Amino acid sequence: MRQSSSRRGWLRRRSARAGGIYRLGPFAARVETPLRGLRNLITWCYGEPLPPSAQPIVQFVVRIDHGPLYRRLIAPQAVFHADTQTPFAPFPRDHAFPLLEWGLNWCIATRAHQYLMLHAGVLERDGHALILPALPGSGKSTLTAALALSGWRLFSDEFGLLDWRTGSLQPLPRPIPLKNRSIDIIRERVPVQDDLGPTFPKTRKGDVAHLRPPPESRRRQYEMARPAWIIFPRYRAGHPLRITPLNQSLAFTRLSQNAFNYHLLGATGFDALKGLIEGCHCWSAEYGDLASILSALEQLPEP
Amino acid sequence: MSILLTVLRDPDALPRLTRQDWNLLLRESRSQQLCARLSWIIETRGQVSACPEAAWIDLAAQRFFAEHKQAQVRLELRKLRKALAPKGVPILLLKGAAYAHAGLRVARGRDFADLDIMVPTDQLEAAETALEAGGWLMETKDRYDQRYYRRWMHELPPMHHRTRSFEVDIHHALLPLTGRLRPNPALLWAASRVLPDSPCRVLCDEDMLLHSAAQVFQDGEIAGELGALLDLHQLMEELGQREGFWQRLVPRAEALQLGRPLYYALRFCTKLLDTPVPAEVLRAAQAQAPGRVSKGLMDRLVPRVLEPRYPTRRPAHVAAWFLYMRSHWLRMPPGLLALHLLRKALRTGKAG
Incomplete structure (x- = not known):
């Protein structure tokens, strides 16, 4: 009995090393480590x-390896490979998970040109999608996480995948990396503490902890939605909430500069973005505390 | 045989692939950077319906790189033309830019590393002056590099415009001046043709193929150049349909001293990609075959470095090293080569 269970354990370990295939929204990734x-x-x-x-x-075959042999002893490393490519310098071993997440982002951003890829948080309610483009200092991840915990369905924290053939948005539920002070802000709102992963101190982006995508959002990861609202958030400490309509040409410029592959797609990207903006309400929103913008987003006008 | 080669040889094999085969095909195509080209080959053969939807979407999505690069090439060419036309310097397009402007199928989904053009040898200096005045810069300032290009090579040091990052190579010959084979540029210019809706010229059909063959088998390191072999294969498929192409090919190769590279191109295209070549052309090219030892070596080494090995086999480092040494051997006489490699080795040491 004992022998057979240890053998099963060995088999399981070996198959994990050979890699498991995981579903990431429209993609499948083989991860070996x-x-x-x-x-x-x-x-x-x-x-x-x-x-x-x-x-x-x-679509993606990735491997996170040990560094060279001597680095297994002194300051161990984790190295990311995607098929034959090794796009990044090694990370410290303890940061292997943020490295994997970053690597998968790289894979998607360099390959998934069947979408116009906006750098944005996306959430859905009643079949309509809200786009929160990520500009520096926007507090996008915190806001996306808070919305995902208050009744919105999480599409993605990083990628607004706009299918340029249909104009619909595609979910890509992945963990949300929270940085520094946002970790505690979101910890207060998480119902199940296990949903928030370990904190990785002193990464390139400071302390990082991941909020895993809610089960509902993973279960419905094939259900697309029509974009309805685009809100450019901007966090300014101590400022009262101010939501102002944004004219379409300005929204267009900002989103085009913010997309991963707008220039690569050429005319296709232009048409997709134009269609997106014309079908959406666009605002910019300045906020000083999370509660005020969350309640404002509850009262969005019908699309 | 690798699954990518199987499919490139015969796209009609696609409906027989299992899911596992498909995932392997995707990995091999990614590692060879041939996804976009494969998608066009599949579409041209009418086999899109044989692909799993997710695989087709992934392959076709990679076309944007090639389209983006081709747009950049067109822009760069317009600018080059503006700089060179007032000085009366004609432009002859080479390789990718030529295939794209001539509307050849081989250009579909093909990526460009740089833009290669040729100018007449006696107008090289005028061209260089005009480009410098127009804002193009040499990428290397190193004195040895400058001398290496100017005295021994067939092109100027790579240039790019100061406002753009696109690399431009200005050739005045097809192969290095120090090499064993030196096709006469005057013959190439004489046979070149104007394009109907462009002010630029391209090589005649036979020369286009011969240049491509010389790039791989005379001047190239061969390893990892499956894309270049695919160029040859697709050029032969398309240009071979044209009246008199095959009859002119071997005599033309002899006139340009390119019989040997042509022999290799025919040999490895037919062997690896099953390219349709008339039997009498293969027979005529036999006259250009190397001696028994070289032939035996090349027959063993070349397929090893051209066939996709990732992810099922280890890379063929030894074969690649031999072919790398061979490419240098063909580039320069032994004394010069020894000095050049010594110089490179010392520099690597210094940089490290």
Whole structure:
């Protein structure tokens, strides 16, 4: 009995090293890693890998490896590979999970040109999508996380995937990386403490902790939605809430500068963005505290 | 055989692929950076319906890189033309830019590393002066590099305009001046043709293929150049349909001293990609085959470095190293080569 269970354990470990395939919205990624701590975090966040019978088409094959042998002893490293490419310098071993997340973002941003990829948080309610473009200092991740915890369905914190053939938005539920002070702000709002992962101190972006996507949002990750509202948030400490309509040409310029692949898509990108802006209400919103903007977003006009 | 080669040889094999085959095909195409080209080959063959939807979307989405680059090439060419036309310097397009402007199928989905153009040897200095006045800069200031290009190579040091990052290579010959083979540029210019809706010229059909063959098998390191072999394959498929192409090809290669690279191009295209070549052309090219030892070596080494090995086999480092040494051997006489490699080795040491 004991022997067989340890054998099963060995089999499980070996298959994990060979890699599991995980569903990321419209994509499937094969993730291979010998790092056990990282494997546990992957399971915490993305659940069990797809069964072999699912046989999805795999867009991304990534591997997080040890660094060279001597670096296993002194200051251990984690190295990200995507097929034959190694796009980043190694991270400290303890930051393997943020590295994986960053690497997957890189894979998507450099390859998924079937979408116009906006750099934005996206959420949905009653079939209508809200786009929160990420400008520096916008507090987008905090706001997206807070909305995802208060009745909105999380599409993505990073990628507004606009299918340029249909004009619809595609969900990509992935963990939301919260930075520094936002970690505590969101911790107060999380009903299940396990939904907030470990804090990784002193990464390139300061302290980072991930909020895993709510089960509802993962379960419905194939349900697309029509874009309805675009709000450019801007956090300014101590300022009262001020929401002002934004004219379409300004919204267009800001979004085009903010997309990952607007220039690459050429005329296709222009048409997609034009269609998006014309079909949406656009505002900019200045806010000093989370509660005020959350209640304002409850009262958005009908699209 | 790798699944990518199987599909490139015969796109009609696509309906027989399993899911596992498809995932392997995607990985091989990604590592060879041939996704966009594969998508066009599939579409041209009418096999889109044989692809799983997710795989097709992924392949076709990679076309944007090529389209973006081709737009950049068109812009750069307009600017070059503006700088060179007042000095009376004609432009002859080479490689990717030529394929795209001539509307050849090989250009579909093909990425560009840089823009290659040729100017007449006696107008090289005028061209360089005009480009410098127009804002193009040399990428290297190093004195040895400058001398290397100017005395021994077939092109000026790479240039780019100070407001754009696109690299432009100005050629005055097809192969290095120090090399074993030196096709006469005057012959190329004489046979070149004007494009119907462009002020630029392109090489005649045979020369276009011969240049491509020389790039890979005379001047290139071959390893990892499956895309370049695919260029040759697609050029032969399309240009071979044209009246008299195959009859003119071998005699033309002999006139340009490019019989040997043509022999290799025919040999490895037919071997790896099953390219349709008339039997009498293969027979005529046999006259240009190397001796038994070279032939045996090349037959063993070249398929090893051209076939996609990732992710199922280890990279062929040894074969790649031999072919790298060979490419240098063909570029320069032994004494010069020894000095050049010594220089490069010392510099790498210093930089490290």
